[in-house]
Amino acid sequence: MAFLNKEIRDGDNQDLTEERRTATFDTDKMAEVIYGSEKLARRRREISHAVSRIPELADSRPLPFLDRFEKVTEGTRKLSVLDRHLAELIDVNDNGEALHLYHEVMGMEGHPLALHEVMFVPALIGQASDEQYEKWLGRAKRREIIGCYAQTELGHGSNLRKLETTATYTPSTQEFILHTPTITALKWWPGALGKSSNYAVVVADLIIKDKSYGPHPFIVQLRDEKTHQPLPGITVGDIGPKMAFNGGDNGYLGFDNFRIPRENLLNRHSRVEADGTYVRPPHAKIGHSAMIRVRSHMATGQGWLLGHALTIAIRYSAVRIQGFLEDKSHEVKVLDYQTQQHRLFPAIARAYAFIFCGFETIRLYDQLILDMNSNGNTSGMADLHALTSGLKSVVTHFVGQGIEQARMACGGHGYSMASYISEIYGVAIGGCTYEGENMVMLLQLARYLVKSVELVKSGKANQLGPMVAYLAVADHKVNLATGPDSYVKMFQYISKRQSWKATEKFLKFMENGDSRDVAWNKTAVELTRASRLHTRLYIMETFIRRVESVTDIPVKSALTDLLNLHLNYELLDVASYALEDGFMSSNQMDFIKNQLYSSLEKIRPNAVSLVDSFQFSDMQLRSVLGRRDGHVYQNLFDWAKSSPLNKTDVLPSVTQYLKPMMEKAKL
Numbered sequence: 001m002a003f004l005n006k007e008i009r010d011g012d013n014q015d016l017t018e019e020r021r022t023a024t025f026d027t028d029k030m031a032e033v034i035y036g037s038e039k040l041a042r043r044r045r046e047i048s049h050a051v052s053r054i055p056e057l058a059d060s061r062p063l064p065f066l067d068r069f070e071k072v073t074e075g076t077r078k079l080s081v082l083d084r085h086l087a088e089l090i091d092v093n094d095n096g097e098a099l100h101l102y103h104e105v106m107g108m109e110g111h112p113l114a115l116h117e118v119m120f121v122p123a124l125i126g127q128a129s130d131e132q133y134e135k136w137l138g139r140a141k142r143r144e145i146i147g148c149y150a151q152t153e154l155g156h157g158s159n160l161r162k163l164e165t166t167a168t169y170t171p172s173t174q175e176f177i178l179h180t181p182t183i184t185a186l187k188w189w190p191g192a193l194g195k196s197s198n199y200a201v202v203v204a205d206l207i208i209k210d211k212s213y214g215p216h217p218f219i220v221q222l223r224d225e226k227t228h229q230p231l232p233g234i235t236v237g238d239i240g241p242k243m244a245f246n247g248g249d250n251g252y253l254g255f256d257n258f259r260i261p262r263e264n265l266l267n268r269h270s271r272v273e274a275d276g277t278y279v280r281p282p283h284a285k286i287g288h289s290a291m292i293r294v295r296s297h298m299a300t301g302q303g304w305l306l307g308h309a310l311t312i313a314i315r316y317s318a319v320r321i322q323g324f325l326e327d328k329s330h331e332v333k334v335l336d337y338q339t340q341q342h343r344l345f346p347a348i349a350r351a352y353a354f355i356f357c358g359f360e361t362i363r364l365y366d367q368l369i370l371d372m373n374s375n376g377n378t379s380g381m382a383d384l385h386a387l388t389s390g391l392k393s394v395v396t397h398f399v400g401q402g403i404e405q406a407r408m409a410c411g412g413h414g415y416s417m418a419s420y421i422s423e424i425y426g427v428a429i430g431g432c433t434y435e436g437e438n439m440v441m442l443l444q445l446a447r448y449l450v451k452s453v454e455l456v457k458s459g460k461a462n463q464l465g466p467m468v469a470y471l472a473v474a475d476h477k478v479n480l481a482t483g484p485d486s487y488v489k490m491f492q493y494i495s496k497r498q499s500w501k502a503t504e505k506f507l508k509f510m511e512n513g514d515s516r517d518v519a520w521n522k523t524a525v526e527l528t529r530a531s532r533l534h535t536r537l538y539i540m541e542t543f544i545r546r547v548e549s550v551t552d553i554p555v556k557s558a559l560t561d562l563l564n565l566h567l568n569y570e571l572l573d574v575a576s577y578a579l580e581d582g583f584m585s586s587n588q589m590d591f592i593k594n595q596l597y598s599s600l601e602k603i604r605p606n607a608v609s610l611v612d613s614f615q616f617s618d619m620q621l622r623s624v625l626g627r628r629d630g631h632v633y634q635n636l637f638d639w640a641k642s643s644p645l646n647k648t649d650v651l652p653s654v655t656q657y658l659k660p661m662m663e664k665a666k667l
């Protein structure tokens, strides 16, 4: 008989095998839904297999035992090995294959090319003119040069309008002079800036004839192409260890009146003529496109990170036997406890929801770039900016929470670096900060929601985009028993009510004499609540759309269980908004809870297979606790024995300090 869960192998832990046998769907088919195509799901497996046959691509030692210097060296070593094997391992023009290969081999702790691929090349593609493509893009794509994205400064990150680095145009030499006027103007944080990159896209305040034109992107050479020494006028280095990403060299950068030619302003959309005339872009924020790109990709990337932590926690929970249920002669798997299921299963649903939702925003971003580059059409920018601002904030926040729950669900062993969950957590929560601090970005979405409510109030509801059309819809009582649409309607009611209440509150402060900014700040918490609700509604709707589109019946059925869990969990979490004005009854509340608990029971037999379907190899997971074979205790013991502290029985520190202390005490 063909097994539905393809992970079953001889010699694996029996408890885990037992779980895999209960799968009601084919995990390969589920992987096709997760990764968007049969081809990519299959290629991922093939690539992982091919990588496992090249020993040099393996981590030379478990990463948690490496210090920072060793991590940076190890990442760079693997990159160079990978470079030799690239063409034999993947179709280099296929982004999905490339992304998988890098996740597999390089892991998540950072490496010299991380920002080159994620932001430097995309910034060139989005911002450079055809002539600049000719000069830089090919070299960048071939990796003759390595670049990063240097925007944030020591003193400013969120408020781009106040960046202090200046790029002053000098018509006599047709050059920009880049300068760092104060210590707070030092670029600070850019990934791969400190030691690896020899070029950067630098965002600086463009100044022409003493007038500031705001932040603009420039391509800047930082280091000599032969010696890799910083060029005269450039100060550059590493900012030190961080919560995670310690294989990466986030850096600082200062300019001392450093000159670059006029052609180095990335000028697809705006430019400076030889005489200093400024030509405006078609949209004021078009220079931010590299950020919108990363934000568009974040929901999927973060969903995968949550998937990593859950794969570890669910597999472990199926192997960990502790305590009793009915039969007092046998301890049970901790996965059988309702509290454990409640801790983990809604997070599985969210991981799936975020991945599906992310695929939609990636498509929207690709369409926007196509429109902008082919006919200068920027009409989709405001919508996508609002959407991705909310999405990156909500998703990173919940992913952080979900990973932390996964850690706790593994008890003491979750706290060990052997689980690798703390590393995943550190990487994931970086996303709450980078690409726009979460509160700041929620407030960006709130601007859009407030404007939308104002449109409705002024009788222009017909101008609302499809994503906010619900803000104008009349309220009707909802019967939740009629299926997903009724949950959407209830959520729409809640989200709409909060957007309206926050807007009314904001307008009231202004009517009472507060300035717009002060009124905004006095309403900010309510506004961020509106943004979160709007975003969660969008995630819910995309999840429903995706499940509806699935054709494989067993896969669809398992996904429907996950979706039902998601709908009930989400609604329960925000029910107080609808209970307070009586729109939701306490009977409905009980109904939601009962549905939720029965979803947990339905999902239980598929739990291991739902996470196996992510098809993360052991190499990619880098977790001793979460390995596919489930031999948790032997694996943990072997790992601990390999700790450098265990190389000798008596440590020099004991001989030097501890023993003399003990000897002295004896006297």
Ligand SMILES: CCCCCCCCCC/C=C\CCCC(=O)SCCNC(=O)CCNC(=O)[C@H](O)C(C)(C)COP(=O)(O)OP(=O)(O)OC[C@H]1O[C@@H](n2cnc3c(N)ncnc32)[C@H](O)[C@@H]1OP(=O)(O)O
Binding pocket: 099, 118, 119, 149, 151, 152, 157, 158, 159, 160, 161, 191, 285, 288, 289, 291, 292, 294, 297, 298, 301, 381, 382, 385, 433, 434, 435, 436, 437, 440, 444, 447, 448
């Ligand atoms: C294959 C790819 C895989 C990717 C996977 C991801 C993995 C990533 C790993 C890499 C790790 C790290 C990378 C991190 C890189 C960085 O962090 S780069 C630095 C990022 N920095 C930021 O995000 C700064 C945040 N701040 C801002 O973006 C802006 O300052 C902010 C938007 C907050 C405000 O901009 P202002 O210019 O000040 O604008 P306002 O006055 O507030 O608004 C004026 C109007 O403009 C609209 N607006 C703003 N931005 C945009 C935009 N981008 N697009 C469209 N419209 C925009 C705004 O809504 C206002 O409109 P309104 O007046 O309301 O109509």
Ligand SMILES: Cc1cc2nc3c(=O)[nH]c(=O)nc-3n(C[C@H](O)[C@H](O)[C@H](O)COP(=O)(O)OP(=O)(O)OC[C@H]3O[C@@H](n4cnc5c(N)ncnc54)[C@H](O)[C@@H]3O)c2cc1C
Binding pocket: 115, 149, 150, 151, 152, 155, 156, 157, 158, 159, 188, 189, 190, 191, 245, 250, 430, 433, 434, 435, 436, 437, 438, 439, 440, 443
């Ligand atoms: C792992 C990592 C990688 C990074 N990589 C890069 C990179 O490659 N390139 C790059 O240029 N940068 C990078 N950054 C920097 C990152 O983009 C910024 O740190 C981020 O945009 C947040 O800005 P900030 O540090 O100025 O935070 P701040 O804005 O100083 O945030 C501090 C607090 O102030 C609040 N706050 C600020 N403004 C407002 C407001 N208007 N209203 C309400 N509250 C507000 C925030 O909510 C937050 O609570 C990276 C950062 C990290 C952590």
